[in-house]
Amino acid sequence: MVLLLVFNRVVGKAPVFQCAFVDSFPILHKYLHPGDLIIGAIVSQTFFVTSQKDFKRQPPGILSEKSVLMPQNYQNILVLAFAVKEINENPQILPNLTLGFHIYDSHMNSRLTYRAALQHISPRNKFVPNYKCDIQDYLQVVLEDVHSENSQLIFDLFNIYKIPQLLYGPAPVMMDNTQVPSFFNMVPNETHQCLGILQLLLHFNWTWIGYFTGIGWNLEWFVQRMFPIFSQHGICFAFMYSQSNIEGHDYMAEYLKRFSEVYEKMMGSTANVILFKGQARDMMSLRGLITFIQMKYMMPKPKGKVWIVTAHMELKTYDNKVLDRDVEIFHGMISVAVHSNELQGFQQFFKSRKPSSAEGDGFLKDFWSYTFHCAFPSSVLGDVNQANCTGEETLKDFSAFERSVTGHSYSIYNAIYAVAYALHAMHSLNGRAKMQGERKNFQNQQPWQLHHFLRHVSFNNSAGDQISFDHNGELIAGLDVINWVTFPNQSFVRVKVGKTHLQALSEQALQIDEESMVWHPRFNQVQPLSLCSENCNPGYRMKEREGEPFCCYDCHPCPEGTISEHKDMAECLPCPNDHYPNKEQNSCIPKVVVFLSYEDPLGMGLAIVAILFSLSTSVVLSMFMKHHNTPIVKANNRSLTYALLVSLLFCFLFSLLFIGRPGKVTCLLRQTAFAIIFSVSISCILAKTLTVILAFMATKPGSRMRKWVGGKVATSIVLSGSLIQGGICIVWLATFPPFPDVNMYSVTTGSILECNEGSPPMFYSSLGYLGFLSILSFIVAFFARKLPDSFNEAKFITFSMLVFCSVWVSFIPTYLSTKGKYMVAVEIFSILASSAGLLTCIFAPKCYIILFRPELNKREQLIKRTY
Structure with a gap:
């Protein structure tokens, strides 16, 4: 999705900022009802509306013509509305300006994504790109979360106009921030996420892992950039698979057949840890595929594994019987998530939401219908057998909603505040210039002028976290380690068990509470092992097996006169001259001074x-x-x-x-x-x-x-x-x-x-x-x-x-x-x-x-x- 912050001039009123989102996931096409001061809601990955024609490339059993609702993502809408409300009510940030937003939808289609982007360099209500006429919006900044297949289109387009782009979704791995000065990343990039995962692997001594990616992810990038780093730290891979699109008339059967073979190898591998890299829809696809091939091919119950996923992948509750089955296979899953914190006043803001009081929030009614199993008369998602919603139901005891602020929502909150503070700094500079006799109209400010202020923005948000960018335009922040706990009723909770710091690999870079970790029942609540070979105890050395990865080896006793003090030592070392090996050859003993004495x-x-x-x-x-x-x-x-x-x-x-x-x-x-x-x-x-x-x-x-x-x-x-x-x-x-x-x-x-x-x-x-x-x-x-x-x-x-x-x-x-x-x-x-x-x-x-x-x-x- 893309949030477009634009400048708009309303006669007789203070300047207004209008925001629009282009979402790479198919959502209901909704608009806010504008007033003099436009305030609206963000559309996150909330709805999937599909048909076989629109989504013929999706694997079967995952999406159907019926809408698939993900109520947890409504939090993204609320966090944006909450942030905009806070900014507009704070006279210290934008005293003479009002911040608002608007919504567009790309239906996960590259052409619609690009058209939505072009719409914002066109006159209002007309599709004439790069032409100024009628009422013109002055685009100032873009907040994006587009799918990797469409991302480069958006990046290239707005980069031509040097419009600042704030990304709060997964950054494409081909993006080089040093070559895109207008790009600001609200999330640690893929390299930092992989290094955070590497810290986890080293902490738990998991040296034998599998690697699996969703469709559209570049396996070659991982092999070239991260594979040498993982290997350097003793991590090797039992398998590396990447899902890919399949062409042809009978692509569906071929896709399922190929995935079933890959899945069987994954489950049969001796590696107990699988690194799954992708984004939210890849997790949804994987869950649907596993359920479908189990029913189609009568496969046995999946073998328990430790799944480690990247920042933008998470479990979600879907209004779909196929997707919400067998979530227990991900019990104990670990995700390296975007750092988040609780926002003061957000829970009260959420509990106060009602259809009658949330003017312009068209998504609230659909969320309300799903939550209380009722329908509004005008709802297209309502069931004729459902009772009508009164609008007086209370949300305070609703447990399906994600109460704690997620990484996505937290990134949106920080992005909106970063833009607000940058606009505040630029507006303050213009005010001082005006006092010195330079009369400048704020509408005449160009988007590229905001780059400097965004790069140097630095503030503490309401949660107490410092928000600032480094020289590459990336947010200086760490990652949270999340442990996912599932339940037999297909529900789940996320438990924050640690965090990583974006610094060199070291013991201090990772902080984790191992006692709070939950593992798959297969491991009997004991920390799993993921090794190609058993550890070589002290006194032994590793000898690699010919034709196998370096993690696979046999253990041989140290030669006479040498020792190995630690597990899995490649070579045995001689003792210092004044020491000698003990009988077990795992430590050195000081030599006794020998001479023929009178006491002897x-x-x-x-x-x-x-x-x-x-x-x-x-x-x-x-x-x-x-x-x-x-x-x-x-x-x-x-x-x-x-x-x-x-x-x-x-x-x-x-x-x-x-x-x-x-x-x-x-x-x-x-x-x-x-x-x-x-x-x-x-x-x-x-x-x-x-x-x-x-x-x-x-x-x-x-x-x-x-x-x-x-x-x-x-x-x-x-x-x-x-x-x-x-x-x-x-x-x-x-x-x-x-x-x-x-x-x-x-x-x-x-x-x-x-x-x-x-x-x-x-x-x-x-x-x-x-x-x-x-x-x-x-x-x-x-x-x-x-x-x-x-x-x-x-x-x-x-x-x-x-x-x-x-x-x-x-x-x-x-x-x-x-x-x-x-x-x-x-x-x-x-x-x-x-x-x-x-x-x-x-x-x-x-x-x-x-x-x-x-x-x-x-x-x-x-x-x-x-x-």
Whole structure:
């Protein structure tokens, strides 16, 4: 429909504004009876009068030759009359002007719509477009709600004359406001509505939906503009259907057949949410089609779905048995509606309406007849069997009328006030110009001059909402979320459960009361799910199914070492270095700091063993020093014996450096001290073995080895063997010294505090040198094992070096295969075991003789045994 606000000059009276509506829906052609000051009523989508000739393109069973009345839309008429009444009674808005309106009807016909528009650029009572003669109306602004099939005709025509156009119906998606400066939209555009629906889908986690449009709606626009946005936010579509006109002789049967196939697929789809985009007549058509194909094709009762509809679609009560059936399939429907609010005084205005007092309101009688099932004598809709209307019936208890102000009505109310305030601003500017000597006749104002004032209009309406336009000429307003509740008697109510704000998608953009939501009985009042696949729980990742939309996937466990903390994660993520995945792989746990401490049972046990062996070595050393003059102590170089015992004592003590939190000093001393002390120990053993061999060889007559027997050779062997190892350690410390480090990767559940060797080649070089000394000592002792027992401890040295080499040969693979504190424990164990082997195998027999067989520790016994 189109409301045309026009300027008219009445002689002797103040200027008058005449308004006319061109309605894209077929309504009874009615006019107001004009007076000096014209006040009338708006015709909204109130009546459908049709014949098979006029509406042959309508699906069968929806419209018939009998009029179809929608009483709820009478509110649109009343809101306009109410707004005009308020403006005319308010001396602060248009003090010297009177606002009125008039009605035209297009019968949902493009030709009649265009003719009605042309009528308003013609002289009054003559159809001569663009020609001025006789009484001329000065068109100032157009208020429109035309069907999308006819809309472009109206827009293009009035845009030629730059007449401001206020749209309170569904804006056509092809309209670009930046290219139509005369266009003002009282309703958020299609993009904003779709974004509001997207907020709902994201809020309820509905990612698997269907899309269905009415006839005349551009599916291509949605695919190009909105489909990428929906997909970007994880929404995919189970189906996308658009109703289209069908040509041909047998179009009716083909239309029903095609719709029945589409409807069967819609109801059989796994998507529980259907987005239905269209306008009021599309909802009416859908209801009629569903009812008709159920009767014709004996289809089962429709499956419960969550219907989400755009702003201009709503359920209505019709005076038609076909349309008013099975409204329960839309129980729980959600609509993103134009924001509305209650208008102060409107309910009282409605209740005061009576046929006798509402002069000029020709629609009130038809509404009255439908409401009270009576007829006025002149009514063309009356039934001969109905009683006559008295006009004294009361409306206060009438429940079929939409009491709360709908989005359509609210938009009309705001549009009328926007025009009034813009006219007020323009008239005030002209008044100031007149005071300055510029005499201008208000009739000479051109429509394009109102654009500036409309774009900058800003006011608070009676409901307290601020009304203003943005730079594109669109009303700055949000959307209401409406939940529709139906009842078995085919009645329904709308419940406002939330609202959306026209801003970027965010959690704050949508406010909704989920506890007030009502769902279809199929869902047992539990929030429905609409997913192609079940959610992948934390610990799993999504893997898309080949050839299906991205919302359809299988769930696979996360790979080892990764987690997924939320549902439906496409990829599993590794934990930070200082965390590790839990068993379920759905969260990260801080790693435990791992090192061999004295509080640890393993560390405590090794420390006790090291101390015990240190004490044992000290006891042996004390015993040998106490019996230093006995033959068994003097044998094989007493100084080497002391040096060997002291070095073994340090070996046991230095093993304690490996226990406790690694520090800079301990890391520098650990390996280097161990390497040098062990080099001293093995060098002493090598020197002792060589001393035995040289002593035996020196006893042969004429032997030249006597000059090599003495302390200098032994000292040289010990010093040279130790200095080489010392040189290796000095180079090691000077180039790549060991340092404290944190190993995040060796152990999954812990961060290992360890001493980094700095240079692995230097570390293995020092071990290799120790291995060389050990093997050399073993070989020398092995060849000297059969020398006379009185002077020979080579047999014990051979066995001790066999133990020593066995320990360190097994150390290398064990060390490389362990991690964390156990690696350190292996090295400590190897140090203790090899040192204990040397101490036990070499000194245990001597200690036995000193303590328990002192009679053998005499020179005479040694000489006697020798001979």
